[in-house]
Amino acid sequence: MTLLNIAVVVKLEPDFSEGSISYNPDGTLNRSQTKSTLGPHSKIAAQAAFYAKVKYGAKISIGTMSGHIANSALQMAMETCDAEVLHLYNDKIFAGADTIGTAEVLKKGIEKMDGKMDIVFSGHRATDGETGQTGPQIAWKLGFTFLGNVISYDINLEKRTVTAKRLLSLRGISDLIQEIEAPLPVFIAIDPSYKYYFSTASLRLTAEKYQREAHERANNYKDRLQTFDSEELGADKTLVGLVGSPTIVYDVQRVPQGKVIRHAEILDGSNPEHIRKTVTAMREALNAMVIK
Amino acid sequence: MTKEHYRHVYVVIEHIDGELLPVSFEMLGEARRLFDDFNRRYDLNEKVVAVILGHNIKNLSETLIEHGADAVVVADHQDLKDLINTIHTKVISQISLSKEIAEKIEPNYSQEFKKPRYMFFAADSIGRHLSSTVLADLDSGLASDVNKLVISDLDISHFVKTGGKRIMYKKTLEMYRVDFSGFLWTTILCLDNRNEKLSIREYSPQSCNVIPGAFKPLKPDSKRSGVVIDFQPKVSDDDLKIKVLSQKFVEDKVDFDSYNTVVSFGRGIHEAPEKNIKLIEEFAKQLGAQIGISLPISKSVFSASPTISSTYMIPARVIGTSGKEISPMLYVAIGISGAMQHVSGMEESGFIIAINPDENAPIKNVCDIFLKGRLEEVIPLLMEELKIQQQVVQA
Numbered sequence: 001m002t003l004l005n006i007a008v009v010v011k012l013e014p015d016f017s018e019g020s021i022s023y024n025p026d027g028t029l030n031r032s033q034t035k036s037t038l039g040p041h042s043k044i045a046a047q048a049a050f051y052a053k054v055k056y057g058a059k060i061s062i063g064t065m066s067g068h069i070a071n072s073a074l075q076m077a078m079e080t081c082d083a084e085v086l087h088l089y090n091d092k093i094f095a096g097a098d099t100i101g102t103a104e105v106l107k108k109g110i111e112k113m114d115g116k117m118d119i120v121f122s123g124h125r126a127t128d129g130e131t132g133q134t135g136p137q138i139a140w141k142l143g144f145t146f147l148g149n150v151i152s153y154d155i156n157l158e159k160r161t162v163t164a165k166r167l168l169s170l171r172g173i174s175d176l177i178q179e180i181e182a183p184l185p186v187f188i189a190i191d192p193s194y195k196y197y198f199s200t201a202s203l204r205l206t207a208e209k210y211q212r213e214a215h216e217r218a219n220n221y222k223d224r225l226q227t228f229d230s231e232e233l234g235a236d237k238t239l240v241g242l243v244g245s246p247t248i249v250y251d252v253q254r255v256p257q258g259k260v261i262r263h264a265e266i267l268d269g270s271n272p273e274h275i276r277k278t279v280t281a282m283r284e285a286l287n288a289m290v291i292k
Numbered sequence: 293m294t295k296e297h298y299r300h301v302y303v304v305i306e307h308i309d310g311e312l313l314p315v316s317f318e319m320l321g322e323a324r325r326l327f328d329d330f331n332r333r334y335d336l337n338e339k340v341v342a343v344i345l346g347h348n349i350k351n352l353s354e355t356l357i358e359h360g361a362d363a364v365v366v367a368d369h370q371d372l373k374d375l376i377n378t379i380h381t382k383v384i385s386q387i388s389l390s391k392e393i394a395e396k397i398e399p400n401y402s403q404e405f406k407k408p409r410y411m412f413f414a415a416d417s418i419g420r421h422l423s424s425t426v427l428a429d430l431d432s433g434l435a436s437d438v439n440k441l442v443i444s445d446l447d448i449s450h451f452v453k454t455g456g457k458r459i460m461y462k463k464t465l466e467m468y469r470v471d472f473s474g475f476l477w478t479t480i481l482c483l484d485n486r487n488e489k490l491s492i493r494e495y496s497p498q499s500c501n502v503i504p505g506a507f508k509p510l511k512p513d514s515k516r517s518g519v520v521i522d523f524q525p526k527v528s529d530d531d532l533k534i535k536v537l538s539q540k541f542v543e544d545k546v547d548f549d550s551y552n553t554v555v556s557f558g559r560g561i562h563e564a565p566e567k568n569i570k571l572i573e574e575f576a577k578q579l580g581a582q583i584g585i586s587l588p589i590s591k592s593v594f595s596a597s598p599t600i601s602s603t604y605m606i607p608a609r610v611i612g613t614s615g616k617e618i619s620p621m622l623y624v625a626i627g628i629s630g631a632m633q634h635v636s637g638m639e640e641s642g643f644i645i646a647i648n649p650d651e652n653a654p655i656k657n658v659c660d661i662f663l664k665g666r667l668e669e670v671i672p673l674l675m676e677e678l679k680i681q682q683q684v685v686q687a
Contacts, residue, residue, distance in 0.1 A: 016588070016591050016593045040591070096452075098433065099424070099434070100427070100428060100431075100433065100434075103428065130436070130437065130471075131434075131436040131437070132420050132421070132424070132436065133420075133423075133424040133434060133436060134424075135424075136377070136421045136424035136425045136428070137424050137425065137427075137428040139425070140381070140424070140425045140428035140429060141428060145377075145378050145534055146377050146378065146421060146425060147377075148377070148417070148420075148421040149417050163537070166417075167417070167542075168375075168416075168417035168418065169416065169417050170306070170308070170313055170416050170417060170418065170504075171313070171314060171315060171416060171504035171505060171617075172313050172314040172315070172504070173308060173311070173313065173541070174541040174542060174543065174544060175541070175542050175544065176308070176539060176540070176541055176542070177539070177540055177542050178375065178536055178538070178539045179536070179537040179538045179539070180376070180534065180535065180536050180537065181534070181535045181537055182533070182534040182535075183533050183534070189421075192607065193606075238490070238491040238493075242452040243452055243485070243490050243491060245433070246432050246433025246434075246482045246483070246495035247433035247434070247435060247480050247481065247482045247483075248450060248453065248480070248481055248483060249478055249479070249480060250446075250448075250466070250479040250480065250481045251478070251479040252476055252477070252478050252479075253476070253477050253479075254475060254476060254477070255470055255474070255475055255476065255477045255631070255632045256477075259657070260657040261639060261657065261658050262644065262657070262658055262659055262660050264646070264656050264657070264659045264660060264661060264662040265660065265661050265662070266651065266656075266662045266664060267661055267662065267663050267664065268663075268664055268665065269647065269663045269664055269665020269666070269669060269670035269673070270665055270669065270670075270673075272673070272677075274663070275663075275670075275673045275674060275677050276677055277661075278645060278661055278663055278674065278677075279674060279677040279678050279681055280681070281643065281645070281660070281661055282579075282622055282624075282643070282645065282678075283681060284643075285621055285622045285642055285643030286552055286553065286621055286622055
């Protein structure tokens with residue numbers, strides 16, 4: 001069987017889980033006190049790649065642009081999808097890049113991976129940056145068909161096509177599900193609601209075998225980790241980092257408090273009279289009888 | 293150096309099978325307001341250009357002009373019937389780079405025209421990706437999820453962009469976006485590189501995708517006039533191998549519209565997420581309410597059992613600019629601080645009650661009753677009192 005060649009691009013992000021995240025008193029993220037981890041959307045991208053490995057057979061490579069601190073994210077992604085190759089793109093000139101400067105590095109990295117890719121997966125968006133731009137921009141630079149918001153997919157190995165379902169959320173109308181077919185290679189940004197399911201016992205056994213293998217590999221992930229700087233990637237220095245970024249962050253300010261649009265009555269939640277008053281007001285708001 | 297190779301604002305219109313989405317009118321409204329002021333201030337005659345792709349859509353041009361467009365570029369073709377990113381990206385790029393179209397928009401500027409000055413897209417499942425690929429193709433910068441736009445001349449000193457020198461960047465689009473916490477507002481600029489020691493590059497169009505609901509549409513005005521420009525797209529045979537097999541509407545996973553009451557919770561559940569959500573679940577049940585959440589809850593902020601997290605900590609329940617905009621008769625905000633992006637999704641509610649221990653939380657400015665206290669203590673008291681009052685009604 002011809003193996004599919006799959007890449008996953010991942011990101012190290014602040015760990016938003018309880019106990020790891022820290023907020024400043026004003027509600028903003030305290031970055032210095034917040035731990036980092038494999039981004040949750042990156043993890044879903046790795047799960048989507050694992051599905052292809054189990055169902056169709058695939059060689060998976062993972063890439064990230066970051067400092068060495070991201071080794072742990074690569075290790076977690078490896079454990080998720082039983083990847084064989086880990087790439088870290090690390091150079092101080094990559095720092096400060098906007099999405100297009102980042103996409104350029106990741107494109108170069110994917111091109112350094114062994115063989116031409118059939119599918120590249122990314123998460124839906126990062127939880128800290130939240131632009132969702134990097135995936136489609138890598139796709140465009142690679143010349144791959146971009147499929148975003150993918151909630152499920154399957155491959156036709158003979159025809160070398162992918163069929164994917166995409167969930168489109170558009171304000172003002174109901175959500176849409178679009179089913180789309182495209183020739184490989186494709187770039188898939190996976191939707192947060194993606195879940196894989198192995199329908200046969202044989203697939204479930206294969207999945208278990210790869211999960212054991214992944215665990216072993218992740219324990220020794222450094223054996224399979226390759227690091228590239230800008231020279232090794234052959235990156236054009238005018239297209240990466242701050243120099244290659246059209247946009248800058250000009251200013252950061254606190255969101256001004258909205259206008260006082262209602263004058264709240266301030267009541268004490270431990271005072272029975274105030275509780276009574278609140279419930280009465282609630283009932284009045286609903287014309288009393290609405291509450292069943 | 294001037295930017296006069298770059299003219300007009302191009303607004304990429306969204307529709308589904310000929311039904312225009314509200315965000316299209318909102319973008320046109322904002323573009324109109326910005327450009328009326330822009331043309332006056334700079335003594336120019338640049339245009340608001342609506343760009344629309346699809347099949348059998350020509351009849352929409354008039355509506356777009358009534359909502360603020362000076363010109364509508366229509367690519368009406370069978371090959372554009374379906375929403376396919378690759379094809380739509382290439383056609384929008386062709387339109388953006390076309391001198392012929394620029395000439396039909398405004399002959400005065402067309403000789404020097406290279407690209408649009410600004411471009412607006414929607415920050416939704418269509419525009420978010422389309423803007424990314426179009427801007428990768430046009431090789432310029434993009435800000436996402438923008439909810440405020442200002443055009444101004446800025447005196448900039450930046451160690452990369454200007455090599456530390458102060459340089460005036462004229463007609464710069466300040467693009468404001470709220471960060472994930474909802475408390476910080478970041479201004480993004482798309483600036484030319486003018487640092488001779490590094491690289492000189494011009495970046496246009498300055499582009500953004502804007503949050504649906506952030507801007508107000510104009511009242512349609514049938515007296516408004518504009519030009520309609522037909523564009524014949526070039527689509528390659530290879531790209532036509534990408535096919536939409538089916539497209540269908542699905543019911544919303546969480547129905548808010550059928551409920552008179554919505555109870556939402558935020559980070560205030562942090563002391564015991566699982567237990568507190570169960571408490572809120574009981575409270576909502578007693579009120580016959582649907583349950584909403586604030587944005588951070590949808591991002592795996594707290595660990596809870598799979599049932600609780602897959603039922604409640606999901607994007608479909610988010611109230612605010614990143615989720616649903618609702619206006620129930622009664623809205624109860626539990627442990628929600630009141631970031632702007634949340635408030636814009638619930639401020640139209642009939643009566644608003646906030647339960648929060650922090651009297652300085654901004655939610656106080658948008659509620660009718662601010663019940664000060666920890667949710668763990670307040671909710672059981674409210675439930676008990678509700679029971680008593682309901683019994684009285686029944687008696």
